[in-house]
Amino acid sequence: MINQQQLWDDDAAQQYDTPGQGMFSPDVLGPTVEVLSELASGGPAVEFAIGTGRVAIPLLEAGVPVSGIELSHAMIARLREKVGEDQIPVVQGDMSEASIGGNFTLAFLVFNTIANLLTQDQQVRCFENASGHLAPGGRFVIELWVPQLRSLPPGHGGTVEVSEPGYLLVDTYDVLRQHVVSHHVRFGSELSDGREALIGRTPHRYIWPSELDLMARIAGFELESRWADWDRSEFTAESRSHVSVYRLIERP
Template identity: 70%
Template sequence: MRQDDLWDSEAAQSYDTPGTGMFADAVLKPTVARLTELAAGGRALEFAIGTGRVAVPLAEAGVPVTGIELSRPMLEQLRTKVDEQTIPVVVGDMATARAPGTFTLVYLVFNTISNLLTQAEQVACFRNAASHLDAGGRFVIELWVPELRALPPGRAATVGTVEPGYLLIDTYDVLHQRVVSHHVTYSPADGDGRDARLFRSPHRYIWPAELDLMAQLAGFELESRHADWTGAPFTAESPSHVSVYRLPADR
């Protein structure tokens, strides 16, 4: 399943959920505030900018933002919000594409590094981030912690979310460190489920320790790790993390 096939026009048109879910103010405001702080007055580059969920409010907060995006339909949705002069975007793979200039911050949010399905591609993503950064620059990754402890013995799936109108089931291939997320959306009022829709996305999951090693291979050091964008402590029970990696100031 290719990522540019996965994020097609249908996915792009249904991606935004203004005011709810990952588009809720409670999610976006601390994200934008933390990224503004980490940009430290410089330019920011978003890998996999998508429809601009984070980039648009970050630019509105005064941070100059550039993007890299593989999916042209997702980019078309972004262009309904801002033009190329406001947020320039390079079409390409975040592991290899090059944006002009250098930046104080590169960021990759909402588990998107796991869309790269091999370890080699994920390492290349770190190296690509490093190549875009000024000395002392930061690479920020938001990523979930694999839920293998919740995987019953002999079973290949976990139920991630159950709420009215939405069901998430993850199926694991622990041999190849892969997971496929099955997103089922439906109308709670539909008793027979005829309107249910399925969207599947493949991922290569990454443990925090492996992520840190990828960072070291690209010349980064771990500066901080928190459970979320508000700075909550990261613990063994945290379902996700926001990790900040930094290049040496004298590289």
């Protein structure tokens, strides 16, 4: 099994940010921050797997106090190059266990990152940990892709997900354990250090939306909303991802 701390090392942290492009583009970040700001309802937010602050920093700039949990020392160090501990407090640790306090109105876990937890037990504990951070009625928001097993040909263990100049993404599946390993191959002009190709691998445990909802119920949440994207477009059988909003059930 790939060690997550080793996976998100100094090289990964330095290469993670792509200002103005990809997941850092205004078209992606703008709707994300807008929705999260609204769901925070004027209270503080905590981001699980805060990374280098891709979402947390613009959310803070939008007026929402933000704290975070992050496993990778290198990602936290990159975050600290941008903002101090007094602006965005962060606890280093596993998002299924580490705590940075309570009484938040919003917890969020975006860009498929709950799938970095490679067992169902860890994923359930992540929901339980989110519950422990929230005030009564608080929300937990998860952004996650929908497994595309329909594209897996019979007898084949992998699919080509992206093929473009300088980049190839191949996903290989272990359907028994619900595991996917994404193989990222970069080549040609994408590399500037003389190498012919760079191969990176990221492991995931994929989760069906219905399974995610059951995890939420175990931890005391109920599904409030589900959209296909941050623009709140309708989630359908053809959607390749979803943004799910869970609300912590207020007990009498």
